[in-house]
Amino acid sequence: MTDEFRRKAKNFLLLDIETVAGYASYDQLPERMQKLWDKKATVLRKGDESVSNEEYFYDRSAIYAEFGKIVCIAFGAFYWDENNEIAFKVRSFSGDDEVKLLLEFKALIEKYPAEQLILCAHNGREFDFPFLCRRMLILGIEIPKALQITGKKPWEILHQDTMDLWKFGDYKSYTSLDLLAAVFDIPGSKNEMSGDQVTRVYYEENDLAKICRYCREDVVVLAQLYLKMHSFQPVRADNITRVE
Template identity: 30%
Template sequence: MAHVFLDIETIAETTDFANYSKKSVREARYCGESSEAPEVQYQQRANLHAEFGRIVCISCVLRTQGGEIKKISFCSDDERGLLSDFFEMINKAGVSVLLGGHNIKSFDIPFICKRAIINGLKIPKALDYGTLPAWKMGTVIDMMEMRQRSGYLRTGLELLCLCLGVPSPKQSLEGSQVSDLYWNSYQTSAGTEDHRATLQTIASYCEGDALASLLCYEKMEGIEVAEPIVEEKKEEKNQTSLLVFSESDYLTWSKKEYMSTYKTFDDLMAWLKQNYSGVEAYERQLRDHRAKYELGMSF
């Protein structure tokens, strides 16, 4: 049975707090005793609450029986799309995987489930613990819980990594910076390669947290790994790190790439399959739109 360690990156639901539909509720519940301006407090902390934030990335990391690290990230502007893709993977895996992560029982899984409900999606059985408290989610491995050992004080992932000699995932970015990074990019370059590069940066950071949790687990459990932990060669990253976008992203982006670069639809599909994981799942939909591609029509 495989251990799949996951992490999520969350952002504020909006940057327009003045016209936010939940503004009065947010102010009444969280801003009453704060000395900060409500809009500042919202931008800094909204991503901690599923009611006021949303998910921009979900990353999963596992180690194969051969010792190789495999990564996959669902990262998109379309939260419903990335949740659907992630749920599809989880449902296909069924009972063959055990989920793990850092503070996953109290934050990641509840956040995912709440956002699924808000987006009208059915929660996979592997994530649906109903009203069970965190300490009864027995099949989920939580590194914060393991480190706490029934004590009071909790240990953050960065400190846990330092204690165990695991490389820190917080060297170039921190979770508190993701929301600003995303929104600055989205507002200035949505739909461009620059914004896609920002999504890749967020996905890489998210993968780093998930990987750190896996490595900490192996250290704490005394699991010896014969193979190298991480492949460092950047040019080979696509062999172990797979970035998956939603169907709508594929369709929009692929059309643009086709119109500017590829002479035939088959050339486009060959390029996508070579560079991006998961495109096969959308091949039928893309082929259905072949005539529109060739006529240069929008979807």
């Protein structure tokens, strides 16, 4: 590890969010929102009539901040143990009360100097960071300075994104965290479930703990991938701490 990385690690948080449809079914959407979803879904489906707007809402609305909600935020940080070996600790905030969840996360990141905090996620620039900001605005929560990017110059935005790092300036395609984990021979996080099952597990299985385990494991994978992409050795399995 370089001295620069050790210094950066003090104000470095890796994170992942899990989102679900904002309502258990299309029928529960307010009428005004139903009409707006119908309009959006018609465009997204591109003429495909095999799936109804109602089914499409359950399957796809979780990825849109206007129609979905956050149920879990997992985050982790690097540190060095008593033997001076790199270690990693991951925990999560979760709950049905999204306002409470977001306020907990806001309080966490505001403990760090806003001008020094580096937030890292996979596809974070396109999904995690804007989703967090949009949900905070919708729910009347002031966006913490570390997440605010309006008016900032590119070099003033400290966010890191492992998908951006992998693109090397190529904007043609999306590369999943799971695929990169396989490429770099990192144990995956899809043992219990996958991302497209989160809404079903939340509403049908009522198993938020399962979602949180999955979310925390994604952050572990993210941490190991970040190290690999910077030519560092991964954290040993017994130096990873998971907090329920």
